[in-house]
Amino acid sequence: MSCDFTHTALHGYLDGELDASGSAEFERHLEGCRDCSKALEVEESLRSALLRSSLCESAPISLRKKIRAELDAATSSPARPRIAAWRWAAVAASILVVATISWYVWPRPGSVTRSVAPPPFTAAELIDAHIRSLQPGHLTDVASTDQHTVKPWFDGKLDFAPPVKDFADDGFSLIGGRLDVLGGRNVAVLVYARRKHFINVFVLPTKEPDTPIHPPGLRQGYQWLHWRHQGMEYCAVSDVSVADLHELAQLIYQ
Amino acid sequence: MSGIEQGSSSDVLDAHERARFEQLVLPHLDAAFNLARWLLKSREDSEDVTQEAMLRAYRFFRGFHGGDARAWLLQIVRNTCYTWLEKNRPVELMAEFDEELHAQPSVSPESLAIAGDNRERLSRALETLPPRFREVLVLRELEGCSYKEIATITAIPIGTVMSALARARKRLERALTQPPMQEANREL
Known part of the structure; x- marks a missing residue:
């Protein structure tokens, strides 16, 4: 493959990172360049293979627990008169955490359609x-x-x-x-x-x-x-x- | 260590800051673990390093003034991973050289589709790539990061993200369709 575009603009195009004029320019080029249309097919094939095989790995629950324990240790212990206030803050924090986690674990359709x-x-x-x-x-x-x-x-x-x-x-x-x-x-x-x-x-x-x-x-x-x-x-x-x-x-x- | 980790680094945060950390940073734990797992190629080591990176992020959290929390966290994870690799597997970081890509034979989409259907093979091919190529692919293809985020996380200029991805993809395609000699022998 000898076309210079194959090694650069093609990837920006594939990733949706070219601006409108760059995109249009590459599309015009694509019409006449067999190297690039073949190369684009190869890259799309690689991308769909990567997506299909779902290589993402999630953090184990044990790790989540360990990190929380470490964060606890690195968070300031409140002075005695403020214990009650701190407890409330902790409760608020846990509610926030639960809310945040549910928001992220099951993002939009689930959470936004709460009322529907x-x-x-x-x-x-x-x-x-x-x-x-x-x-x-x-x-x-x-x-x-x-x-x-x-x-x-x-x-x-x-x-x-x-x-x-x-x-x-x-x-x-x-x-x-x-x-x-x-x-x-x-x-x-x-x-x-x-x-x-x-x-x-x-x-x-x-x-x-x-x-x-x-x-x-x-x-x-x-x-x-x-x-x-x-x-x-x-x-x-x-x-x-x-x-x-x-x-x-x-x-x-x- | 990169710029964002500098700044005030008092070890002890209060409950309010803790709640903010839980809200902004902790949701990206999976992304953090995934990046570490692919950089270190071991789940066990990744657990240790992710834990260390998370604690480090917590300590530096006062230096985070809003913006892209995922990119901020992943930058810390990446730095922690490289420090770990330098200490434990320095050879891996040295084995990087850039070949002339234009001279490589082209790969057909068909052969790629067949090879790519095998998860094991894909995973192994990705692991044979030098860390600096592996990370841009993981960030782009698995985490869906933008070029700007990749530039922030990997500390490479945004203008070179595209060519880094181009090289990384070519390498992965080659690793997928043309297994190295020793591997071919092993399979016989």
Whole structure:
């Protein structure tokens, strides 16, 4: 491989770290450079292999306990008259800790939807379904950029009709749809492409009232946004930036 | 030791500071452990080093004035890991040289997809990389850090993060698809 871009800009592009003009320049280059399009395919293949094999390792509970004990030892013991106040502070601190941990362990959909019903699937199921779709040949059952082809394809395959719209003019091209299973039930998935990234939009019917687009959840490097609108439950998942994901969510919401 | 760890370092924090630490820093314990685990390639050693780094972070917590708590913590974890490696496995840190990447044969996405499907093989390939390449990959691909965060954590200029990642990925691809001689022999 001789192209200079292969060793530099390609990686910034892959990581979503180029600015808009850098990105556009690289995309123009990509159209005419076989070296770079092949190299990009290789890098995407490596990335999806790394994601699929979930190499992240969590801290053991025993370590968590040991660290807490050490922090206790390094925290000032209060003077005697202030014991009561310190106790209250400790109680407040523990509540804060529990709240913080629950916030982080099960991020957005769970915690933000406290006042409303949570989605009928877990974050793990969602991300698994997203990762599975990125494996070769799994992304779409019907590959078409035409919403009038994708929409009828779902007829008879599901007991609901997902709204299908293409947003190519806004930079989100519909590339197809597929059936998937989420939380034990059949769902429709619309697949959009943003530059070289894919966005899966999971759609299923719901009896819950409308909810706005929730702040993003993050897991294993993927972000998702969840909302309900006109009897449908939506969840958009991708590795694109939150801003991009939000833009698409708003287009669909309208 | 890097800049952020300097500043006031009174050993004893009060309950209020403790609560703030629990809220801002402790949620990143998994990320801290994961970075240590991949730098040290051993869960057992990583537990000790993560514990030490966490305590160190606690002592320096007064010097943390807001911002990216995860990057702040991971920088301390990384420094603690390197200090540990220098002391216990100095050879590993020396075995770094940069080859000419342009001369490397290219890897096909198909062969990569096949090799990458084997978690063991992927994990072993990542472990064969020199620590400085391994860490940028772990931070980017496993922890989802931005270039800015990677630059903060690894103390390399932000302008070189991209090329460091490019080199690290090439090395990993090669390690995955072309196992070293001794390994090939061992498998026979």
